[in-house]
Amino acid sequence: MIVVFGSINVDFVTRVRRLPSEGETVTGGEYALLPGGKGANQALAARKAGAAVALVGALGADAFAEPALANLRANGVDLSGVRRVAAPTGAAFIAVDAAGRNQIVVAAGANGHARAVDLDRLSAKPSCLLLQREVPDAETHAALDWARARGVHAILNAAPSSGCPAAFLRLAGTVIANSHEIADIGGMPHSSAEAISRAYGCAVVSTLGADGALHADGTRIVRVAAPAVRVVDTTGAGDTFCGAFAAALDAGADTRTALAFACTAGSLACEAAGAQTAMPSRAAIEARLSA
DSSP: OEEEEOOOEEEEEEEOSSOOOTTOOOOOOOEEEEEEOHHHHHHHHHHHTTOOEEEEEEEESSTTHHHHHHHHHHTTOEEEEEEEESSOOEEEEEEEOTTSOEEEEEEOGGGGGOOGGGGGGOSSOOSEEEEOSSSOHHHHHHHHHHHHHHTOEEEEEOOSOSOOOHHHHHHOSEEEEEHHHHHHHHTSTTOOHHHHHHHHSOEEEEEOGGGOEEEEOSSOEEEEOOOOOOOSOOTTHHHHHHHHHHHHHHTTOOHHHHHHHHHHHHHHHTTSSSSGGGOOOHHHHHHHHHO
């Protein structure tokens, strides 16, 4: 079983002809209200990729709480670790341009009340703990400590990008980051997954968009390509990668197989609009891998 400790949001998504520059207003058409949040997204991605999944996080007691959980509940994610708090459910405001690129602003809301102590409500020891950076750092640190104390492999997605505390890197078994996040972690534009892995003793997965992904563990580098896809919307592709990668490891896959599985899942998620709505099933991922 995979446990995800992280954020739960609703997403307000609108399409625009082009993304705005600083201080500029652009006009979109209709907007969609969709479930999201990196924690919820990665939990759903892992579940659709075939893993048993539990989510631990926080929601408001408002009208957006149930829509935020709808896909998770429908797909059988264990929600017993989700607490309700006196704060608005987290929200993200997303603009998507004609090329599928996006700009996102996140309002944390109830996610600021997520608590690592709720991990103790789990009934079984998980195979891994999957985390991101959309809940308070103190609680993320506590969750990493929880995993280390129990011998649970912790996979930290270093997103959203705002650097990453060194303590997190030393406690995580695997860190997943895109090129911008790798630069933030290393403190310079040309930082590398290999250098970070050697410095902190964690494995590092660097996602490279259309160029695939690589895995560095201090001794070797494994790199895989991504399949060619027709990009509609990149929102949620990184979360899909993370959830699928964790699901593949949970199923016993080796590093190269897990990377290929995750790259394929993330690529397929770009072929449809939205985050959770675009996440592929395990059958769809395996079909593309075997094509």
